[in-house]
Amino acid sequence: MNPLHRVGLATARHPWRTIAAWILVLVALGGLAATLGGELRDNWNVPDTRAQHGVDQLREHFPDAGGSSAQVVLHDDARLDAAVVDEVVAELEGSEHVTTVTPRLSEDGDTALLYVRYDVPTTDTDIYGIVDPLWEAAEPAEEAGYQVELGGELPGTATEIEGRGELIGILVALALLVIAFGSVVAAGLPIAVAVGGLVAGSSGVMLLAGLMDVSTSAPTIATMVGLGVGIDYALLIVTRHVARLRAGDTPVEAAARATATAGRSVVGAGLTVLVSLMGLRLAGLPTYDAFGFATAISVVCVMAAALTLVPALCALAGRRLMPRKVRRLDTSSPSGSDYSTTERGSSTTDDTWTARWVATVARKPVAWALVALTVLLALGAPALGMRTWPQDGGSDPKDSTTRAAYDLITDEFGPGANGPITLVADLDEVSPGEVEALHREVADLDEVASSTPVSTSPDGRLAVWDIEPTTSPIDEDTTVFLDELRADVLPDGVEATGYTPILGDISELLQERLWLVVGFVVLVSIVLLTVMFRSIVVPLKAAAMNLLSIAAAYGVLTLVFQHGWGSALLGVDHAIPVSSWVPILMFAVLFGLSMDYEVFLLSAVRDDWLDTGDAKGSVVRGIASTGRVISVAAAIMVAVFLGFATESAVVVKMLGVGLAVAVALDATVVRMILVPATMTLLGKWNWWLPGRSSAARQLDDELDVTPTPTH
Template identity: 45%
Template sequence: MSARHDGVVHRVLGRVGRACAARPRSVVTAWLLLAAAVVTAVLAYGRPVDNEVALPGSDAQVARDLVDTHLPGDDGASGQVVLHTPRGRLDDASARATVDEVAAAIADLPHVTAVTPPSAEQGTLSGDGRTGYLTVDLDLSPREVDRRLARQVDTAADPARAAGMDTTLGGALAAAADRGDSRVSEVVGLLVAAVVLVLAFGGIVAAGLPIVTALLTLACAVGTVGLAGHLAGVPGVAATLATMIGLGVGIDYALFVVTRHRELLAGGLPVVAAVEQSMAGSGSAVVFAGGTVVIALGGLAVAGVPILTTLAWSTGLTVVVAVAGSVTLLPALLALLGARIDTWRVRRVAAVHDGSAWSRRADRVTAHPWRYATAATLLLGLLAAPALGLRPGQTDGGDAPAGSASRQSFDLLAAGFGPGVNGPLTVVVPLDPPAAGPADPRLAAVRDGLAALPGVASVAPARPSPDGAIAMVRVTPDTAPSDPATADLVATVRDARPGGLTVHVGGVVATKADLTDRIVDRMPSVIALVVGLSTVLLYLAFRAPVVAVKAAVMNLVSIGAAYGALTAVFGWGWGAPLIGLDGPVPIESYVPMMLFALLFGLSMDYEVFLLTAVREAWQRGADNRTAVRTGLAATGRVITSAAFIMVVVFASFVLHDDPVIKMFGLGMAVAIAVDATVVRGFLVPATMALLGRANWWHPGRGGRVPPVG
């Protein structure tokens, strides 16, 4: 990017800031109306979620498409009511009467199309007769099953509880009943963020601006993501992840702008001029920082995994809206407040000066760069070391919180039928010529061939489609869905050719196994693309290739620490009870790749703000070490405050019941904490001090960055 183009970015944002400051009430009103419209739409139409995993081009998707084509009635949602009697059998006369009463009550509920009681013939009654489940067929898609319907079904099962039976929901009904929200995490994160902002700014009014901006933009973004669930499949984790990121970046971006604005006001500038200059400087940094996050998320498109694409656009939308709020809504609020931004002060905050703690740290790091670079590298290597044992997998109901419907049904079914019943494989057999009926000898040969495979607990009779073009066989493994042996069985079945026929394996377990394979295969391409695009963007921002490449390497180091924490806590179970888990939990296969894109983008935020301050000192004529020292001293306090807020926001989501949300929260909290302390506080300034003028080298420039604008 040329100096002229770089200046254009600053000038445009300065003009945007001045325009918003000139009409502050109109801008604020527009944002309020937009937020009100989105929230009203969400309240009226809801936020449906769809946790079904599609994977075009995979064998599991082929199986699913064949079933949808030839057995179209199988696409509705179904749930279960799991029953366990501590005495007798469920098919005894008295127990059967109770079960029939429950089935009749459930059948009368809206959206219920059929209720099938447990029976040995259907394979829904355990061998000892003490555990079974009613199958509840619905005229809804899985994403349309809500908590209200789940509660109605659960209430209809009260006669079974009154008869002394253990009763819980299973399948889609359990997922709906357990569908929680992130309100507790949001409240905890906001409260701590408010305290940190008050301490950073010294006043309640100034501290409130980032929170107000973040909440308004978050309502618009997350509400839009929720409404998108009516048009496309949006998993439940998408809105929670968008909330997590939206709160973090929304507060952080506003924090940087407000900090710069107050400094300019303290220097004697009029309010509108201070708004214009703060937007031209910090506003430009916000746009570049947000751009790196969006670009990093955009790199997930090459993975060819729909769930990652959905998480990428939903989270990216939240970041875009947060940036828009920081460069339009925030300037308007700053103009409305004017000099009153420093009212309601609770403490005095000293400006950065030569005697500050960050100045002293900058002096030590730049005076002894080898010492600090070596120590930081060793520490980061130690934190990242567990990542060598990272093994992606898939979670199941056994990893859900104790007491949840998903966990209770998983445990009851596993005890009564074996762990594999919670993750059956759907084997689809194309038939040419079509089968004439269930007596086709090929169907018996397929069933016998599958039953003989190691790792198979049972095989249900083959079910031909009405046109005879396919047969569907339910295979129950010996092992739980999260057990790697179950994924191995998927591959074994596909290679077996039972009865001499080609088979396709579908179902949740097979789809997630294919998802894991694809992610492992595409991960190097995604990393290369994200690193490459982000490096180019940094080069365009700072026009210094060494700085751009070094920043990319530093971000990889922070991500390594996050992967190490994931492996140690979730893979090995270190400290798992402290975050509400019983022990080790498989790391969901898409989490590492999504974390990589998020963290690479978020880590660039602090890199951009630090390097912007260093470059400004360098452009004013300071030598390299002085520029590094000045930049670190000027940004250390605000970066630390911003990082602490983001760490708390992310860490608060560890309180969520969903293990996958815990993974995202912990991984991002660790990475940001490491990035803002060890990496930005020691490793970056130490390496910049060591590189000297090479930091700003560019062919044909004589070693100095031309002035901006």
């Protein structure tokens, strides 16, 4: 007996025991998370970069330096009262972890920029996301009627995820499932299972936080992916279970058979997602390690829930999973009737449009393949001009205090005041005279708006001063200026660091590492699929198609955010670069999710091929039989991702849009056109594996341990 069949049979025979076991697991995990779990904490160090080296030098030679910073902006229509500003400065200086407060007044005197420095990094749990002390210190200004806004590094961490994404995704998913199944019970079951898996995953993420730094954004990414795949995995098994009920099986046997067949696809799909997520470790940033591990924990938990809770709940629900009108009719065939005829026949009947469409594509595969390629390449073309950059306050929603502070600073002090650059000179390598000459040279550059005096560290080892570019941190001209400054102006022993250079180094590092992540994920996924399907052609083709759909999603993302096509609908009021955090994270998640649908679809095609030996006919029948479930699953996942696009955080918006577009393209252009066209063209070559004789292939097929519908 297949192991998955045994799991399904055991849980279906004892549903209450299974449910009780899950409750105990959830309680135990919750208790462990409460006692052994850690706090979420970001790690923003960028190892082996020039900006990070400068920060390390500051921390080593300047007491209380190299920490976080914040900007408190006071504004009024008339000239500010100096006494009020001084009172706010005094209050800020008395705040915990604050080392210095540097006030700066605009030329017309109606705006004060108070630059606050801390003795701990932004990610320190004592200050991360905590801005109440800044608001309290600014109370004298508010009492005087001044506008008070907070900007910079520390206030930027106070942005919260509202949680709309999860709620919107679940509600839309429920509506789609009710329409698809015609049964509230059947619709609610996949969602309940996915949520149960996510609860276990959340506890697992907190336990992970006790072992390593886990980004505060990691749970959001993990929830986004876990909710989507969890509903999909449960949906696949429930759909197969309902088909078995219609074939006349008892609820217990239907659950066991559904777990044995659909469960195999769930395991394969889950493994491909996990492989993709592990590729994030090659990104070179600790934050991505946390993203990968946290999301992997959620995927494992929802996969376990699908394989155990679904058969238990299906058996418990009995025939209530079918629409009421079907339950009223005694149309079920005798138990043990031919599953292939019943299920595939009903699927094909239910999906007559899909069957006719696939047959149409199969008649002219070359023409349709060219159409699909043209669409995907056209959508992907804008990605060639994609510019990436970590987001700053200028990308925040217009009604946020960080955006208001950013705009006030830009208007009153110039855009470069939002991201000053700190120059750090090692006096063991550069003489004081050379530092003075360099200070004058840099201040005279056309790209520099202002420069502070040089200060020396207490141990006499470092000389430090700040400059402000004439452009904002996110402006492409700032990136060009920083590159030229490092290459042509700064001598050995002098580093450029601070907010803007760190962002620039992050962007450059992630651009370089993207190709390493892509290579690893694609290679390992091909190996995994080769083992699963005993073919080299199918995995290579699947990888190529996934890359095409991801490239198209990158292109759409570039059009929407970088060129502003429809970005106002998402609450983004001006064009911005694509966040440099997005491409790698999006690729790792998308490649795994795209492989989900490939595994579901190809499993059905391969089963039919093994049954009939009809290479071309199996493509039509396999895609037709999976059409309805994959369409519903894709629609649910798109809804979940678009729900997250409604969040205020720009990076989450970008991920939501990019993931939704890629899944939609994968379920339509790829699955409905490119897959049937290419598989029809290749015929039996789809299942070719080098180095195996025809006799060996025949023996493998005869001994195939994968349950097929006729077994």
